[in-house]
Amino acid sequence: MKVKYFAWVRERIGRAEETIEPPADIRTVGELIDWLAGRDEASAYAFEKPKVIRAAIDHAHVKQDAVISGAREIAFFPPMTGG
């Protein structure tokens, strides 16, 4: 699945998007965050406060207990500050 990052999540991880293949036991957005954070120092820094991170699956906001199976694109970003 494709993962996208925005704002300081993107800056901390050092890339705007990537294609990942998480293990089958990673079922929710929250579990995916933990798995991503465990990969390297940059990812650990980006996800150091998991509760602050917002997520969207296929362009729809989701909570961290949302199931990721079937997702084409998952995005992680800070709270929105537009307008």
Next chain:
Amino acid sequence: MKVKYFAWVRERIGRAEETIEPPADIRTVGELIDWLAGRDEASAYAFEKPKVIRAAIDHAHVKQDAVISGAREIAFFPPMTGG
């Protein structure tokens, strides 16, 4: 004192303003309306529903129990419909 009329009050009375000298026992706006209405048919028509009539003394909205002594200019008009 000067009296001004606006909108359909003006049209019914047939003039935009006039100078009047009400008797000394006419003390309030409501009493002045009754006195004006008693002058002629056009005025009676303009003031036929006194409760609908709005009044201002020297450019400030007043209720019909307001005292008219000292007033330079009293205006009578229908409920406002601007904006």
Next chain:
Amino acid sequence: MTAIATIRIQDADFDIAQEIAAIGKGRTDIGAVVSFSGICRGSENGEPIAALTLEHYPGMAEAEIRRHAEEAMSRWPLSGLTVIHRVGRITPGENIVLVVTASQHRQAAFQAAEFLMDYLKSSAPFWKREESARGSSWIEARDHDDAAAARWTKS
């Protein structure tokens, strides 16, 4: 920086863009500008109208609008405030009234604009007469405009 209220009652049309630009000119402390323009509709209650004629009480109208503009500036932190009300004959599609409010923050700009419009609709000394195929008649005041204005009354 103190807010300045611009108030005009005029026959001529106004230029919304120019008024919005004027309120922000030379300033960088404004974060939000709200404009409300009231436009002459082509029908009232399903009946086509040819025009409106707006009458006002000269002297009182300006003074009353200024008093309410000052109240708005004391209630909300505004950077600028413009009220323009046209009088005379106005045809469908034409502008009738403009309120522009500017503030650092959007809630102040929105609330002040609504407050001023509720006032103008219910209590400013203006009267509308409409022309239609059935002739010319004065528009009646609407209770819900009074109700809208009443919500701003401090209790």
Next chain:
Amino acid sequence: MTAIATIRIQDADFDIAQEIAAIGKGRTDIGAVVSFSGICRGSENGEPIAALTLEHYPGMAEAEIRRHAEEAMSRWPLSGLTVIHRVGRITPGENIVLVVTASQHRQAAFQAAEFLMDYLKSSAPFWKREESARGSSWIEARDHDDAAAARWTKS
């Protein structure tokens, strides 16, 4: 006549007057037009800023704004609705965002504009970074924007 929502996300500035004119073009059923423009301020919390950079989530941002525009049109009787959000680098005094709402009646136009602005401030996928003498930093979300957005939630 059905309302049409115009939604644009763009680098370029927008022309408020042109957007207001476009929403009313050829129609005489509109009585009220509300515009909100959000402008880049020259300072944040007393500290001068040189510029903002607006980032967004392409694809999601358009879809989400459209969904909220449609919600606004279902909740209020709107004749037209325009939302323009700029992205990229924006300097103090420049426009950031525009919402224009048109309706027969002013309350609908005001409420729909406020609803959309509260949404854009709290939940649309845009992020602001500010440049100042101290460097560049991401602006933090404000609780009161979430609270403002929450007041529109149907209970």
